Amino acid sequence: MPRYYLAWAKDERIREKGANGGFVTATLVSALETGFIDAALVVEKKSVYEGIPVLTSNPEVVKECAGSLHGAPINLTKYVVDYGAKKRIGLPTKPCDARGIIEQAKRRQVNLDNIVMIGLNCGGTLHPLRMREMAADFFGFDPDAVVKEEIKEGKICLVSKEEGMGEKEKWVKIDALEQKGYGRRDACKSCVTKIPTSADLACGNWGSNDTQKTFVEVLTEKGEAILKNAIESGYVEIEEAPGEGIEKRKQIEAGMQRLAEDWKERMDEVSALSRSERLEFYVDALKNCIGCGACKEVCPVCACEAGAKCLDMNDARDSYVVSMYNMLRIFHLMDSCIGCGECEDVCPVDIPLTLIHRRFSERMQRHLGYTPGMDVKERPPLYETELRWSAEE
Numbered sequence: 001m002p003r004y005y006l007a008w009a010k011d012e013r014i015r016e017k018g019a020n021g022g023f024v025t026a027t028l029v030s031a032l033e034t035g036f037i038d039a040a041l042v043v044e045k046k047s048v049y050e051g052i053p054v055l056t057s058n059p060e061v062v063k064e065c066a067g068s069l070h071g072a073p074i075n076l077t078k079y080v081v082d083y084g085a086k087k088r089i090g091l092p093t094k095p096c097d098a099r100g101i102i103e104q105a106k107r108r109q110v111n112l113d114n115i116v117m118i119g120l121n122c123g124g125t126l127h128p129l130r131m132r133e134m135a136a137d138f139f140g141f142d143p144d145a146v147v148k149e150e151i152k153e154g155k156i157c158l159v160s161k162e163e164g165m166g167e168k169e170k171w172v173k174i175d176a177l178e179q180k181g182y183g184r185r186d187a188c189k190s191c192v193t194k195i196p197t198s199a200d201l202a203c204g205n206w207g208s209n210d211t212q213k214t215f216v217e218v219l220t221e222k223g224e225a226i227l228k229n230a231i232e233s234g235y236v237e238i239e240e241a242p243g244e245g246i247e248k249r250k251q252i253e254a255g256m257q258r259l260a261e262d263w264k265e266r267m268d269e270v271s272a273l274s275r276s277e278r279l280e281f282y283v284d285a286l287k288n289c290i291g292c293g294a295c296k297e298v299c300p301v302c303a304c305e306a307g308a309k310c311l312d313m314n315d316a317r318d319s320y321v322v323s324m325y326n327m328l329r330i331f332h333l334m335d336s337c338i339g340c341g342e343c344e345d346v347c348p349v350d351i352p353l354t355l356i357h358r359r360f361s362e363r364m365q366r367h368l369g370y371t372p373g374m375d376v377k378e379r380p381p382l383y384e385t386e387l388r389w390s391a392e393e
């Protein structure tokens with residue numbers, strides 16, 4: 001079987017509602033209806049600014065959740081861990097979702113044999129609150145009147161519908177927004193994993209000239225099997241991807257990665273500081289921590305056993321200005337942080353956790369030659385236990 005395809009849903013309604021032809025939705029629906037998976041984990045639109053994860057065995061719910069939500073910066077890993085390992089689950093995975101799941105599999109928290117990851121390329125997500133501010137400040141729209149959002153060719157589009165005014169559509173360059181501190185989340189701006197190569201399939205619009213055809217890369221045997229299942233059960237059609245599409249996708253990915261490296265430098269205000277100023281920066285940022293533990297709860301790579309002593313919140317209330325909790329988390333995550341920024345999103349006192357973790361983890365990961373979440377066979381440094389889930393557990 002060739003590795004690259006253009007693919008689309010045969011059902012017209014799924015094709016219309018889907019982001020690029022509804023291939024992902026149709027594949028999950030067919031997998032549910034044929035018993036290939038027991039449940040699907042998808043993202044339900046709550047508003048233009050917000051989406052929430054939904055675990056379902058109902059194909060109609062999966063159809064309702066078609067489409068890409070850029071204002072849903074959730075990571076689905078913890079939901080997969082919570083679901084357990086006994087049943088088969090299929091889900092769309094941005095690169096950070098796939099990387100989180102791979103790290104959890106290495107730490108024996110999920111059984112990868114029961115998970116099918118339908119990867120989504122990702123240029124980035126937007127924080128829902130920043131997105132509302134952006135709608136007002138940059139687009140001149142009432143945030144509550146925005147009915148649609150889209151990202152295409154380096155621009156963000158918002159469509160607003162105000163009473164008696166009809167529909168208004170505006171496109172703004174992402175770069176212009178980001179120069180002013182709006183646009184994608186910091187974690188996404190600096191993320192270099194744009195194509196989820198650790199998933200079973202990687203789907204996106206890069207490389208496809210047709211807005212109703214998804215460009216699909218087959219990455220594993222499981223990916224090939226779910227694709228075959230979708231075709232044979234009559235839900236999906238495919239054609240081989242043209243060579244120029246494959247090349248274009250590669251070029252866009254490389255361009256986005258260069259931009260991410262550039263952002264990393266631009267956003268790293270700490271690099272220019274002296275040693276003592278740097279210490280001051282960390283202390284100033286971390287001393288505000290109220291010890292709520294939200295960053296640990298949401299972290300897709302945290303795999304502490306329940307009650308693990310090192311991160312017990314009561315023990316963390318020590319007499320240092322910067323709590324041991326933060327210091328332990330920084331060290332604990334240095335080999336495994338995937339830079340998804342979920343911790344910063346939920347921090348009630350706005351600690352710049354994306355930057356702080358990146359400064360420590362990137363250096364350490366480079367030093368150890370380890371990139372978390374990419375290769376399931378690669379052992380995390382200093383990790384002794386057997387890799388992966390075993391059926392006897």
Ligand SMILES: Cc1cc2nc3c(=O)[nH]c(=O)nc-3n(C[C@H](O)[C@H](O)[C@H](O)COP(=O)(O)OP(=O)(O)OC[C@H]3O[C@@H](n4cnc5c(N)ncnc54)[C@H](O)[C@@H]3O)c2cc1C
Binds near residue numbers: 067120
């Ligand atoms: C935040 C985001 C950014 C993206 N950026 C790019 C890009 O820059 N370049 C590119 O080539 N492709 C990108 N994609 C992928 C693209 O938008 C389509 O999802 C992909 O082409 C599949 O299209 P489809 O019609 O087959 O998907 P659909 O059939 O519409 O299925 C999409 C699935 O994704 C789920 N979903 C929606 N929002 C999210 C979310 N935030 N996180 C996880 N799952 C979600 C939906 O519930 C649905 O199950 C992005 C997707 C997302 C979610």
